[in-house]
Amino acid sequence: MKILQKKICLLGDFGVGKTSLVARFVNNEYSEKYLTTVGVKMDTKLIAVNDELSIKLIIWDIAGENSLKKISQTYLRGAAGFLLVIDGTRMNTLDGALDMKRGIRELLGDIPFVVLLNKYDLTTQWELTAAHIERLNTPQEQLFFTSAKSGEQVEAAFNALSYVLTL
Amino acid sequence: MAAHLTEKTADTIEQDNAAFDMLIEQKRYQMLKTLLLKEEEQRLGQLESYFNNPDAHAEKIAQVLPQALQQTDTTALHGALSDTVQSCIIESIQENPVLYADALYPVIFPAIKKSIAEALKQMMQSLNQAIEQGFSLHRFAWHYEAWRSGLPYREVVLRHTLAYRVEQAFLIHRETGLLLHHVSLEDVDAQRDGDAVSAMLTAIQDFTKDSFAVNSDDYLDMIEIGEYTVFLSRGSYAVLACVIQGIAPYSLREKFDVILHDIHQQYGALLKNFAGDSAPLAVTEPDLQACLLAERKQLDKTEFSPKYILVPLMVLCAMLAYWGYDNWQFEQRAADYVRLLQHNQSIVITQQNYHSGQLLINGLYDPLSEHPDTLIAQSRLQADEIQSHWQAYQSLAPVFVEQRLKQLLQPPPTVSLTLENNRLVITGIADDAWINKLAIITPAIAGVSGVDSDKLQSYQQQIEILNTQIKNIAVYFMSSSTELTEDQAQKLADLVAALQQIQALSHSINKTPHLLITGQADVTGTLEKNSVLAQKRAAIVLEYLQQHGVFIDTNVKAQLGQLNKEGTTQRKVSFAVLFN
Ligand SMILES: Nc1nc2c(ncn2[C@@H]2O[C@H](COP(=O)(O)OP(=O)(O)O)[C@@H](O)[C@H]2O)c(=O)[nH]1
Numbered sequence: 001m002k003i004l005q006k007k008i009c010l011l012g013d014f015g016v017g018k019t020s021l022v023a024r025f026v027n028n029e030y031s032e033k034y035l036t037t038v039g040v041k042m043d044t045k046l047i048a049v050n051d052e053l054s055i056k057l058i059i060w061d062i063a064g065e066n067s068l069k070k071i072s073q074t075y076l077r078g079a080a081g082f083l084l085v086i087d088g089t090r091m092n093t094l095d096g097a098l099d100m101k102r103g104i105r106e107l108l109g110d111i112p113f114v115v116l117l118n119k120y121d122l123t124t125q126w127e128l129t130a131a132h133i134e135r136l137n138t139p140q141e142q143l144f145f146t147s148a149k150s151g152e153q154v155e156a157a158f159n160a161l162s163y164v165l166t167l
Numbered sequence: 168m169a170a171h172l173t174e175k176t177a178d179t180i181e182q183d184n185a186a187f188d189m190l191i192e193q194k195r196y197q198m199l200k201t202l203l204l205k206e207e208e209q210r211l212g213q214l215e216s217y218f219n220n221p222d223a224h225a226e227k228i229a230q231v232l233p234q235a236l237q238q239t240d241t242t243a244l245h246g247a248l249s250d251t252v253q254s255c256i257i258e259s260i261q262e263n264p265v266l267y268a269d270a271l272y273p274v275i276f277p278a279i280k281k282s283i284a285e286a287l288k289q290m291m292q293s294l295n296q297a298i299e300q301g302f303s304l305h306r307f308a309w310h311y312e313a314w315r316s317g318l319p320y321r322e323v324v325l326r327h328t329l330a331y332r333v334e335q336a337f338l339i340h341r342e343t344g345l346l347l348h349h350v351s352l353e354d355v356d357a358q359r360d361g362d363a364v365s366a367m368l369t370a371i372q373d374f375t376k377d378s379f380a381v382n383s384d385d386y387l388d389m390i391e392i393g394e395y396t397v398f399l400s401r402g403s404y405a406v407l408a409c410v411i412q413g414i415a416p417y418s419l420r421e422k423f424d425v426i427l428h429d430i431h432q433q434y435g436a437l438l439k440n441f442a443g444d445s446a447p448l449a450v451t452e453p454d455l456q457a458c459l460l461a462e463r464k465q466l467d468k469t470e471f472s473p474k475y476i477l478v479p480l481m482v483l484c485a486m487l488a489y490w491g492y493d494n495w496q497f498e499q500r501a502a503d504y505v506r507l508l509q510h511n512q513s514i515v516i517t518q519q520n521y522h523s524g525q526l527l528i529n530g531l532y533d534p535l536s537e538h539p540d541t542l543i544a545q546s547r548l549q550a551d552e553i554q555s556h557w558q559a560y561q562s563l564a565p566v567f568v569e570q571r572l573k574q575l576l577q578p579p580p581t582v583s584l585t586l587e588n589n590r591l592v593i594t595g596i597a598d599d600a601w602i603n604k605l606a607i608i609t610p611a612i613a614g615v616s617g618v619d620s621d622k623l624q625s626y627q628q629q630i631e632i633l634n635t636q637i638k639n640i641a642v643y644f645m646s647s648s649t650e651l652t653e654d655q656a657q658k659l660a661d662l663v664a665a666l667q668q669i670q671a672l673s674h675s676i677n678k679t680p681h682l683l684i685t686g687q688a689d690v691t692g693t694l695e696k697n698s699v700l701a702q703k704r705a706a707i708v709l710e711y712l713q714q715h716g717v718f719i720d721t722n723v724k725a726q727l728g729q730l731n732k733e734g735t736t737q738r739k740v741s742f743a744v745l746f747n
């Protein structure tokens with residue numbers, strides 16, 4: 001059995017739920033408590049692709065900064081893919097995400113990514129409309145409405161990225 | 168005479184003839200030569216004049232010199248030139264030393280800086296060792312430590328007599344921070360995931376480099392955590408991180424550098440082409456094992472002699488006495504201040520003690536009276552001799568508590584608040600925003616021990632419950648099919664009912680619901696095919712809903728399938744409601 005290691009990064013504004021998403025995906029945990037990520041936090045998770053191949057994701061959760069400029073760009077070096085996280089209840093996190101996406105494209109080129117529209121459990125506070133989402137200019141298949149709280153679509157999003165990383 | 172002549176001539180003539188013949192031969196040869204080699208001769212002449220003209224000669228040599236130097240045997244060339252070059256340089260430096268100093272500064276300065284730094288580090292380390300080992304009281308200290316910690320004496324001794332041991336070695340890919348290979352001592356439980364540690368070490372290096380490094384080739388090369396030291400060596404493709412317990416001698420670092428260099432020499436191609444598969448790098452195991460070194464301490468056997476400690480002891484006593492007196496005086500003044508505070512009825516002192524010449528004091532005060540810190544002025548203490556932490560507190564009588572609650576929470580008219588045995592009971596219907604505020608503010612209100620909000624309902628809650636039901640509905644499809652079968656279509660009746668309820672409720676919160684329909688396919692086949700399938704499935708369900716009286720704004724999206732999941736659970740369409 002072969003194991004491929006892949007470094008992936010979570011990007012998104014402060015408080016969009018990056019750390020919570022990783023905690024949900026890796027340990028199936030959720031806590032309301034907001035723990036500020038200092039610098040960068042790593043986790044790993046093994047995903048079986050088939051009988052011969054597994055992917056080991058090395059997940060870099062980068063401190064909640066509001067722009068790519070402030071994020072130490074060296075943290076992104078060598079990433080095979082990334083998850084762009086947007087807080088669906090805060091419209092302004094979309095602009096942050098757009099900036100970061102542009103930035104990372106310049107830095108790392110055309111690497112695979114998925115977009116997570118997070119806090120999807122907060123239905124009635126949801127602000128993002130289809131028109132907003134269109135601005136992301138991302139194929140629908142790469143968009144996920146996630147909730148770190150309920151866990152919905154979290155695995156699906158990480159999993160879909162892993163899938164693309166095997167292609 | 169004639170005879171004589173004749174006689175004589177016969178000989179001479181023969182000789183003469185021979186000489187003549189030769190002359191003729193020579194002439195002929197000369198002519199032949201001129202005839203045949205005229206051109207060559209001219210050219211030789213030119214060459215000769217060229218060689219005799221230094222200017223022309225130099226010009227030609229200048230043209231071929233670089234090429235000639237490239238082709239010469241370098242060692243021979245070095246041998247031939249070194250003396251000359253040496254004396255040239257010496258002469259030239261003597262003539263103008265400043266010029267050379269300027270030119271060499273960027274090279275030499277960092278080197279000097281580095282070598283001084285390393286020398287200092289080495290000195291510090293040996294100094295530390297000397298101090299540590301110079302004391303012979305350790306046996307006594309170890310017994311005490313063993314008694315205090317409950318560890319076996321033997322273990323304590325082992326820990327102290329082991330100068331250092333390298334417990335783990337990580338070989339890390341420089342570009343990605345991915346772990347290439349990892350070894351550790353048998354008795355070390357590498358509690359943390361080596362991959363995460365590897366990534367973390369890389370991030371720490373990046374972080375320190377970004378934050379502190381002045382020059383682009385300054386790198387973090389050592390991390391100290393408690394009794395552990397991590398040495399980091401850096402190669403072009405990989406970083407070697409060795410975790411050392413104890414006092415890590417600086418010489419270890421050179422050993423690690425050499426090992427990493429060897430790894431690069433042997434497996435350079437593997438390192439360079441690394442794309443996530445670390446299995447082939449298990450070949451570095453022996454090299455990494457070679458990093459796991461250990462050394463015992465040299466223990467000082469000489470007995471403890473009191474005369475060495477007598478003088479320092481006396482000095483120490485004098486210092487203690489002075490410090491004690493000073494301290495006593497300070498405590499008197501502090502006690503006065505505390506009495507002053509206690510005298511004031513709005514102040515409650517919850518904690519007080521002294522620490523390094525400061526009075527640390529915690530307590531409560533009523534914001535209606537003066538702040539306790541303003542009383543310092545009336546005491547004999549200086550403000551910098553006090554570290555205080557005061558918290559406001561409020562009266563806990565139920566009437567006040569209820570009043571404060573109403574003031575803070577501002578309940579909507581549809582809600583009533585009552586206090587029962589210190590518990591806040593809330594009944595009625597409210598907006599979500601208000602309920603959230605309730606959860607944040609209430610626990611902070613003094614005199615409320617808990618909240619009963621079971622009888623409190625929110626429109627949003629009811630909507631969320633319906634939405635959860637909706638999210639749990641999914642219709643499934645056969646492989647590669649977009650046909651909505653009879654039994655699957657039946658599930659959509661529940662969906663239609665829930666959507667109608669949500670529409671009714673959403674009026675109360677002044678929001679418009681939107682339906683999101685997500686189509687999905689499994690991962691067998693191409694991305695393109697699956698993407699189209701997912702789209703079509705969602706579209707077919709939308710058509711069905713519209714035919715059955717659902718008139719909510721709808722967005723349709725497709726979604727990628729997932730790895731390692733049953734196909735049957737993935738070929739589906741699912742739903743959710745959003746508001747704007
Ligand atoms: N309701 C809800 N809250 C979330 C969700 N994800 C994160 N949060 C909360 O949002 C806050 C910020 O989350 P965090 O993961 O620390 O954000 P980060 O700064 O992006 O890492 C925390 O208080 C989380 O509890 C979610 O899916 N739903």
Ligand SMILES: [Mg+2]
Pocket residue numbers: 018019020035036037061062063064
């Ligand atoms: Mg975080």
